[in-house]
Amino acid sequence: MRVKLIVAYDGTRYHGWQLQPNNVTIESVLNQALSELLGEEIFVTGASRTDAGVHSRGNVAVFDTDTKIPAEKISYALNQRLPEDIVVQDSCEVPKDFHPRRINSKKTYEYRILNRKFPDPARRLDTYFYHHSLDVEKMREASFYLVGEHDFKSFCSVKTAAETTVRTIYGLEVTRQEDIIKIRITGSGFLYNMVRIIAGTLIQAGGGKIEPEAVKEILQAKDRSAAGPTAPAHGLTMLGIEYEQMKSVCL
Amino acid sequence: MRVKLIVAYDGTRYHGWQLQPNNVTIESVLNQALSELLGEEIFVTGASRTDAGVHSRGNVAVFDTDTKIPAEKISYALNQRLPEDIVVQDSCEVPKDFHPRRINSKKTYEYRILNRKFPDPARRLDTYFYHHSLDVEKMREASFYLVGEHDFKSFCSVKTAAETTVRTIYGLEVTRQEDIIKIRITGSGFLYNMVRIIAGTLIQAGGGKIEPEAVKEILQAKDRSAAGPTAPAHGLTMLGIEYEQMKSVCL
Numbered sequence: 001m002r003v004k005l006i007v008a009y010d011g012t013r014y015h016g017w018q019l020q021p022n023n024v025t026i027e028s029v030l031n032q033a034l035s036e037l038l039g040e041e042i043f044v045t046g047a048s049r050t051d052a053g054v055h056s057r058g059n060v061a062v063f064d065t066d067t068k069i070p071a072e073k074i075s076y077a078l079n080q081r082l083p084e085d086i087v088v089q090d091s092c093e094v095p096k097d098f099h100p101r102r103i104n105s106k107k108t109y110e111y112r113i114l115n116r117k118f119p120d121p122a123r124r125l126d127t128y129f130y131h132h133s134l135d136v137e138k139m140r141e142a143s144f145y146l147v148g149e150h151d152f153k154s155f156c157s158v159k160t161a162a163e164t165t166v167r168t169i170y171g172l173e174v175t176r177q178e179d180i181i182k183i184r185i186t187g188s189g190f191l192y193n194m195v196r197i198i199a200g201t202l203i204q205a206g207g208g209k210i211e212p213e214a215v216k217e218i219l220q221a222k223d224r225s226a227a228g229p230t231a232p233a234h235g236l237t238m239l240g241i242e243y244e245q246m247k248s249v250c251l
Numbered sequence: 252m253r254v255k256l257i258v259a260y261d262g263t264r265y266h267g268w269q270l271q272p273n274n275v276t277i278e279s280v281l282n283q284a285l286s287e288l289l290g291e292e293i294f295v296t297g298a299s300r301t302d303a304g305v306h307s308r309g310n311v312a313v314f315d316t317d318t319k320i321p322a323e324k325i326s327y328a329l330n331q332r333l334p335e336d337i338v339v340q341d342s343c344e345v346p347k348d349f350h351p352r353r354i355n356s357k358k359t360y361e362y363r364i365l366n367r368k369f370p371d372p373a374r375r376l377d378t379y380f381y382h383h384s385l386d387v388e389k390m391r392e393a394s395f396y397l398v399g400e401h402d403f404k405s406f407c408s409v410k411t412a413a414e415t416t417v418r419t420i421y422g423l424e425v426t427r428q429e430d431i432i433k434i435r436i437t438g439s440g441f442l443y444n445m446v447r448i449i450a451g452t453l454i455q456a457g458g459g460k461i462e463p464e465a466v467k468e469i470l471q472a473k474d475r476s477a478a479g480p481t482a483p484a485h486g487l488t489m490l491g492i493e494y495e496q497m498k499s500v501c502l
Binding site: 055088090 | 259260261306308326330335336337338339340341368369370371372373375376377488
């Protein structure tokens with residue numbers, strides 16, 4: 001059967017999701033724990049191949065297995081074998097042809113900025129500390145230009161291998177609660193570093209370094225150097241993925 | 252001059268506040284960083300001598316110094332020399348006779364319980380994960396009996412050296428936001444392990460192991476074994492201290 005996992009992690013200690021020689025990654029830890037648990041060689045396929053330092057509350061991984069353990073029980077047994085910074089939130093059986101990156105989905109990410117005078121030790125791992133005052137209203141104005149279908153070439157690392165840089169953003173919210181500004185963004189898919197470059201650009205708008213309207217020209221430039229810097233990885237969390245045909249299955 | 256510091260820390264890596272031979276503590280790190288910064292031997296006096304694993308957003312420390320650096324600037328310079336899990340939030344001059352434990356104050360602590368099916372890796376360091384469902388209304392009912400002046404002998408570690416076990420709780424709030432239950436408690440002072448034993452007892456009430464009214468008898472028993480277990484240290488955060496005569500000074 002094919003099993004889907006919902007995977008939460010604190011990415012601080014890991015070299016990102018994807019397998020790498022000589023480095024510990026989320027994927028390598030999952031493969032090892034699953035192989036030991038199920039007694040067969042397991043290779044997971046991830047939905048979002050998050051970068052080093054990026055966190056997750058709801059990334060998705062699938063794998064095939066011959067086990068007799070019911071799919072719903074795998075999460076409990078697997079968590080016994082995982083380190084405390086990786087916790088599977090749910091497991092369920094999915095159709096044999098379900099591929100977490102090839103089925104239409106809505107992915108949601110959250111970028112968190114800690115905007116205050118001094119860092120908060122309790123939030124140092126999952127927020128980006130930025131002490132210059134940021135105007136959330138300006139960040140919100142700037143964000144409006146990004147919603148919808150656009151060519152996001154300016155918001156994409158030049159290292160990308162993507163065939164097309166056109167993507168659709170369904171929603172982009174900027175909210176502030178006490179000292180933490182959250183940029184929550186939902187889209188059909190994201191280019192390499194896209195959310196972090198959007199965050200870096202909205203920070204420029206919030207700090208008055210660019211006008212909110214400048215985002216329109218940044219999009220039109222189709223040039224990475226037109227946009228703001230790539231905000232640090234540790235402020236980013238993959239919140240979750242909603243698959244079109246899968247409303248009824250796990251989480 | 253005498254200088255007051257507001258000290259925030261993630262207590263995970265430390266053996267608590269207080270100096271100990273051969274162990275790294277918040278106090279030892281502050282003494283070392285201040286001595287290096289100011290070029291004289293500095294010993295801080297802390298307000299709340301938190302246990303190993305307990306966190307802080309607003310603990311208070313004072314020290315005497317001959318430095319010419321303005322008191323308000325010390326926080327900035329000191330943070331350059333502190334590890335990222337200890338951050339001074341403010342510094343200011345206080346009267347020479349100000350002692351952080353001998354002046355009447357209101358201390359506020361928060362105990363956080365993560366109440367859900369599976370742990371959340373992002374909150375593993377500052378919440379206590381408890382997966383059995385808790386009834387916040389019952390926890391609240393139980394908490395009412397604790398507010399006011401009482402003999403808290405039942406809610407005090409037998410290891411205490413306190414002369415009297417009578418204390419006053421000014422406020423005790425139990426709130427739930429999504430998966431996190433917060434117990435916020437303000438008092439004139441707290442006995443050894445008092446907040447953690449209160450948390451452990453309220454968890455028993457919330458889980459139906461005791462009736463909320465039982466808290467009344469637990470107080471009357473004046474016996475540590477009558478109350479619930481001591482909840483783990485990492486769920487506890489010292490939020491802040493308000494001194495009667497110091498409204499106008501720092502934070």
